Amino acid sequence: MSGPRTGQVIGVNGNMVAVVFSDRVMQNEVAYVIVGSERLKAEVIRVKGKRADLQVFEDTQDIRVHDTVEFTGELLSVELGPGLLTQVFDGLQNPLPELAKQFGFFLQRGAYLTALDAEQRWEFTPAVKVGDKVLAGEKLGTVPEKIFQHWIMAPFNLPGELDVAGIVPKGSYKMKDTVARLKDSQGKEHSVTMRQLWPVKVPITAYVKKIKPTQPLVTQIRIIDTLVPVAVGGTFCTPGPFGAGKTVLQHLISRHADVDIVVVAACGERAGEVVELLKEFPELKDPKTGQTLMDRTVIICNTSSMPVAARESSVYTAVTLAEYYRQMGLNVLLLADSTSRWAQAMREMSGRLEEIPGEEAFPAYLETRIASFYERAGLVQLHNGGRGSVTIGGAVSPAGGNFEEPVTQATLKVVGAFHGLSRDRANARRYPAIDPLDSWSKYQSFIDGSKVRKGVAILRKANNVSQMMKVIGEEGTTIEEFVDYLKGEFFDAVYLQQNAFDPQDEATSADRQAYVFDIMEAILDQRFEFPDKTEARRFFQDLRQKFLNWNSTAFQGDEFKNIEAGIKRQLSGDERLQATEKK
Template identity: 70%
Template sequence: MSDSTGKVVGVNGNMVSVAFEGNVSLNEVGYVLLDEKRLKSEVIRIKGKKAELQVFEMTRGIGIGDKVEFTSELLAVELGPGLLGQIYDGLQNPLPQLAEKCGFFLDRGVYLSALNENTLWEFTPGARVGDTVKRADSLGTVPEGIFKHQIMVPFNLYDIYKIKSIAEAGKYKVKDTIAEIEDSEGKVISLTMTFQWPVKRPINAYAERLKPGEPLVSRYRIIDTFIPVARGGCYCIPGPFGAGKTVLQQNTSRNAEVDIVIIAACGERAGEVVETLREFPELIDPRTGKTLMERTIIICNTSSMPVAARDASVYTAVTLAEYYRQMGLDILLLADSTSRWAQAMREMSGRLEEIPGEEAFPAYLESVIASFYERAGIVKLNDGRIGSVTIGGTVSPAGGNFEEPVTQATLKVVGAFHGLSRE
């Protein structure tokens, strides 16, 4: 926690201007204090001693003079066993637990731990005292669904470490210490099964990036025959309203030959998400005979939820995908719809009074979309295993006009184009 604080000097929709004391950095998380509530926000612009924050909650009731606390930490997700099968909002709050706490109408300022801290995981050590390890090296495994979840050295430790102690095989909670490692200067760091990683920074703890070569089998005959998607590549599904984008994605999520599916429902109607949530636990995975939910993560930020969290939700989803890729698994990330995410960017850009680009989208729209899709990829890990993240995003251009900026920006970066028409 940093001791930098500030005071609200302006509110414009979900953007809050803050005059601050101390040091504040870009993309840092801050909390706007409103009565007893703490509303999570992210710093998106700093000018002199004034910062602009996007608040991930409704800003109703925030007034001039309200206090703001800064954390000096970037917006991050919690990584560790127990992510699979979860339903999160854009900020990685588990929605079922949130509903238990607040009822059907979510309160502002309630943030829950992303991983269940009481679950006991059967840990099997995979390294010995005296071994040297570096970031992303495996310390052991725990079974998670049908996979062996690797407990890795956190990706934000860049030194070479010596293992001082490691837990024996047995049951542990995620926050229990399972190893102690010593860095080159003799400082001892104790590790648990979880750590955090900032969502906007790609996870790059692998040996090399490979060129996507083989196709990802979606089991849609027409797609696999004529317009295949590369494993570790990216593709988009543009189409007008009601053309079948969501249905196509949902079917792919059930049938595609991948290990893990992450669904980011970004700004879509709540009804569609409810359908997915109802169906998934009942669907049986043909490969394992268990429910499909066991190898699925749903990140859900519907059209009725605050706009700023849409931005967070796509980054949260891709970071979780990259984390599982570090275990040598194939992940398919389906984002529905990237247009709604672009709209959120447009809204923020307008509030920041930036000079608008085409159709009032920000001038950096293309680079942001490109850097999102470029997080897809097939990689060779440090131990030689191969993992991949494939990204498929739907685009909903108004009136089915593929000439608009979001579709065009997406087409420039993706490898396959599954355009749908209403006919």
């Protein structure tokens, strides 16, 4: 039989199309629904007898019963190779700026472009010679991509030990030129290009083993790094009601986190927010490399009005690209905003398939899908002894801001850190609005655990006193209780809160956090004697003002040192003494 296997549409329900086929189909293979001159990409998601159900990655308007469907025999895959950095893709890895160039303002239905430019030439430097033995995922050569040496690797799907049967000399090659030939144990030869395809829903496992993540990943957000840290190769989630600042927090992390590459997956959220990244990142300098942030970023963007089915693929596309760069020994951070939209896309499809619904109509397999996504994070040991990592941070948008809902709960089961955003903190303009008492992390901070616990204890005490004061008023508390309350509020205001609009305060290095936290610890430990509550309040107000000014000075600069001296004077009581002397 020649030509592609085909089928015929027999039903349309939203973005689900039912198809009868005569030959065979494969679960999750890609198919195209042919509507007039348009070819609409779809994926097989259920097979029943001679009927297959497809989710269509496009608007299904105008599809008719008896329209032809072509099956491709391939799983939904992405292109991997040099040239991914700085790109902006949709959920199916179509480059959006290129689509705009060809089709204008609107996303034309059925218009697909390849992710990587096949014509671009890359300077290839071989790293192996004929006769060498390699494993899948090992480096065959490198090409320079932005500030990185991009590895051209033995294809991830080749089995066993491979003999290098041929390798091209140093020189400039196109994406699809053969750069190496590898012979497998069966004696079969495979030609290798700079590009390989990989199915998005299958994790890349071309490494020796996974290692437990222990090293802290510095995000330069104080409340995270100190209280609820993230580890390199770990996972974290950020649930919060609308308006609590999930996206702003993710943007801040994407700018300041200490990683090599950031993959941003904007999944089912506002287009405007992605536009801010698109326009900002090419302008912002990465202090570490001196290049723009865009140079180390890939953006996958499937915003809320784009086809729903592609939302699911967008998170998988993103994690596959992250894994690919991990294979080169790089530390990659994947930020997904928001996983709830992806879960909703699953729910929509599950409803159309008429599956028996679970809680809030989410499908029963919601938990396993979320778990297997977060499990693709990790720190791995590569064949060459080096390490690479994928860290995953997912925003969650719980309905009604209630964390008891299925997506949040399923996510909490599998992540290593929970950064719960609270509406109360957001309303009080206490940003980042991570609730320091509800949130938790299983990872270690670079600040000693016993010190951190002391800080949390004060926060808890302060919270209790503030609850009490709502009932019995300020006059009902003892001066000791009141001072604990002031200490907690002070710790919150000058350390946990951070001003994202202040060029110094928006990011705090690990050194500076450790330095400042030592002073903070001393303050929280110190016993203060105040004649009355007004005096106590005034003292902490002064201290707060000094600290806030301190936060917006450059670390260890002259001004920093001046203000620090002032803080120490106030703490040692000199200032109060001076004030009384003057009187």
